[in-house]
Amino acid sequence: xxxxxxxxxxxxxxxxxxxxxxxxxxxxxxxxxxxxxxxxxxxxxxxxxxxxxxxxxxxxxxxxxxxxxxxxxxxxxxxxxxxxxxxxxxxxxxxxxxxxxxxxxxxxxxxxxxxxxxxxxxxxxxxxxxxxxxxxx
Amino acid sequence: xxxxxxxxxxxxxxxxxxxxxxxxxxxxxxxxxxxxxxxxxxxxxxxxxxxxxxxxxxxxxxxxxxxxxxxxxxxxxxxxxxxxxxxxxxxxxxxxxxxxxxxxxxxxxxxxxxxxxxxxxxxxxxxxxxxxxxxxxxxxxxxxxxxxxxxxxxxxxxxxxxxxxxxxxxxxxxxxxxxxxxxxxxxxxxxxxxxxxxxxxxxxxxxxxxxxxxxxxxxxxxxxxxxxxxxxxxxxxxxxxxxxxxxxxxxxxxxxxxxxxxxxxxxxxxxxxxxxxxxxxxxxxxxxxxxxxxxxxxxxxxxxxxxxxxxxx
Numbered sequence: 001x002x003x004x005x006x007x008x009x010x011x012x013x014x015x016x017x018x019x020x021x022x023x024x025x026x027x028x029x030x031x032x033x034x035x036x037x038x039x040x041x042x043x044x045x046x047x048x049x050x051x052x053x054x055x056x057x058x059x060x061x062x063x064x065x066x067x068x069x070x071x072x073x074x075x076x077x078x079x080x081x082x083x084x085x086x087x088x089x090x091x092x093x094x095x096x097x098x099x100x101x102x103x104x105x106x107x108x109x110x111x112x113x114x115x116x117x118x119x120x121x122x123x124x125x126x127x128x129x130x131x132x133x134x135x136x137x
Numbered sequence: 138x139x140x141x142x143x144x145x146x147x148x149x150x151x152x153x154x155x156x157x158x159x160x161x162x163x164x165x166x167x168x169x170x171x172x173x174x175x176x177x178x179x180x181x182x183x184x185x186x187x188x189x190x191x192x193x194x195x196x197x198x199x200x201x202x203x204x205x206x207x208x209x210x211x212x213x214x215x216x217x218x219x220x221x222x223x224x225x226x227x228x229x230x231x232x233x234x235x236x237x238x239x240x241x242x243x244x245x246x247x248x249x250x251x252x253x254x255x256x257x258x259x260x261x262x263x264x265x266x267x268x269x270x271x272x273x274x275x276x277x278x279x280x281x282x283x284x285x286x287x288x289x290x291x292x293x294x295x296x297x298x299x300x301x302x303x304x305x306x307x308x309x310x311x312x313x314x315x316x317x318x319x320x321x322x323x324x325x326x327x328x329x330x331x332x333x334x335x336x337x338x339x340x341x342x343x344x345x346x347x348x349x350x351x352x353x354x355x356x357x358x359x360x361x362x363x364x365x366x367x368x369x370x371x372x373x374x375x376x377x378x379x380x381x382x383x384x385x386x387x388x389x390x391x392x393x394x395x396x397x398x399x400x401x402x403x404x405x406x407x408x409x410x411x412x413x414x415x416x417x418x419x420x421x422x423x424x425x426x427x428x429x430x431x432x433x434x435x436x437x438x439x440x441x442x443x444x445x446x447x448x449x450x
Contacts, residue, residue, distance in 0.1 A: 005236035010228060017224040018143045024216040030152060030198060034159050037190075038143060041166055044182070048175045053240045058174045059253065060341065061263035067240075069174035070249045071265040075274060078266065079281040081181045082346045082431060085190050086288035089438045092197045093295040096445060105201045 008049040015042035029095045029105045033088060040084055047073040152203045153195075160191040176342040177266045180334075184350040189435055192357060196442035261413035262339040262420065270344065271420040275403040278423075279388050282430050286385050289434045292441055298374045299444040313362060320362040327355035335428050339417070345424040349431025357439050365443055374440055377433045384430030388423050395419070 015038055022035025051073035059071035095105055102110050142162045149155050163186025170179035235242035252269050260268035270278050335348035360368030392402045400407035405419025 005239075006231050006234060008237045009231040009234055013224050013227045013231070015143055016227070017220045018147055020223065021216055021220045022147055024219070025213060028152065030194065030201065031155060034155060034194075037159065038162070041162075041186075044178070045166070045169070048170055048173050048178060049237065050242065050244050051175065052173045052237070053245065056174060056240075058176045058342070059265040060176075061257040061265065068253050068265070070245055071252050071269050072249050073244070074175045074178050074266045075270045076277075077175070077178050078181050078270065078344075078346060079278060081178070081185050082350070083281050083284050083288075085185045085193075086285040086434065086438075088190060089193050089442075090288045090291045090295075092193055092442070093292040095197060096200055096296055096442075099201045 009046070012042045012046045012049070015039075015045065027107050029098065029107065030092070032107075033091050033095070036091075037084070037088060040080075044077045044080065047077050152198050156191060156194040156198060159194070160187045163187040163190070177264075177344065177347070180342050180347045181350070184347055184354065188354050189350060189357075189439075192361075193438060193442055196439070196445075200445060259413075260416045260420070262417065264339055264341065266342075267338050267344050267420065267424075268416075271423055272403075272405060272416055275392075275423065278427065279392070279403070282385055282388055282427055285434055286381060286430055289381060289437055292438055293378075296441050296445050298437065298441050316362045320358050324355045324359055327358070328352060331355065331432075335424065336421070338424060339420060345427030345429075346431055349428040349433075350435055352428070352432040353435035353439070356436050360439070360443070365440075369440060372436055374437060377437050377440075381430050381433040381437065384426045384428070384433065387426030387429065391419060391422050391426070 019035045019037070019039030019042060022038065023032055026032050026035060051070035053067060053069050056067045056069040057065055059068045059074065061068075098110065099105050102113055104110055104113075142158055142165060145158055149158070163182055166186065167179040167183035170176075170182060235244075252265055252273065256265050256268045256273070257263055260272055262268055331348045331352035334343035334351060335345060338344035338348070356368065356372055359371065391405075395404050395407055396402055398407040403419075403423075406412035406415045408418050409415030
């Protein structure tokens, strides 16, 4: 049962897990976004590789050809790529705002600052106001 | 190759190198898409992934800084174990999947035969990807365009565009004569190519999404080689914002138009004398709407990031 017939899925899984690993381990927010992008492209690969048919050609009708690859995954992924860049830019915009508010894009430094902001005033029960005060400075 | 690039991205610390490698990664991915027959997708990935996304990433790291400091309490083993177990479970899951390039796989049995066999007659255009995108799944595509527009609204409300009123001193930053002349030579051809991709998308690979991105690349190239002030004078952000919204309006308006003509929402068959002519007209109009929104959105995103970086300096 185990053969090279399934290798496209394994490449996809490797890429997906590499993206996942970057997302977990990296400390820098932009590197995290790149990890998320790799995760996303692995899904693109999955769809496109499933649409491929042996001996098929690109889904543009030509006389004398009857064997085409499946156009449906192409459509879904084409729009997904453009939506992907739009959402990535939204994430990058958030990173810029975080940089301006905290002066850092390292995850551990930001968490530390949040800790200080939350527990610096020990009696203050209104943590929400505290952290928003820190981010708007 | 893709796998090696990914490993390099995982290992590297220098953010600039990582961003460049992710551009290369996108280009490799586009090549793989071509070999997998997905020409439209490869087109999009090459222009979006290797082009716009790299530029936006570079603009961001220009603001945030290049170096990655190591995490103080570093633990690599636990994430590695988690990732390995998840991967192993997924590999186990693939054992039941149909083999690669199997023509009898379930994915090819449902609606795909109808798209492949009927669409050249029903819609009258040879590129099945365009006919599925614009006609059969027109609702989906409208949703995607609205998502792109919503992301633009989000970015603008988060960081906004700071229009530079000051005329730049052309002596500094130092003039780049070679780049500027080359860019001037390239830009007309890039725009021509974008228009070709836009209006030839029915017959060859291409369409509104790709054309919009390519068009915006021409303007981005101009802004990069000249200055932000010149770029914004050429394409004033105020006008771009109106155009981005009107692209969505054109798409939705076409849907309303088909209703007024007595059809259902986005059923273009009623627009022309014959059903095929109506489909053709409808696809052309909504692809134009898509192209308009995508092009202006990409330009506005670029202006937003770049102007943010410059105002910090």
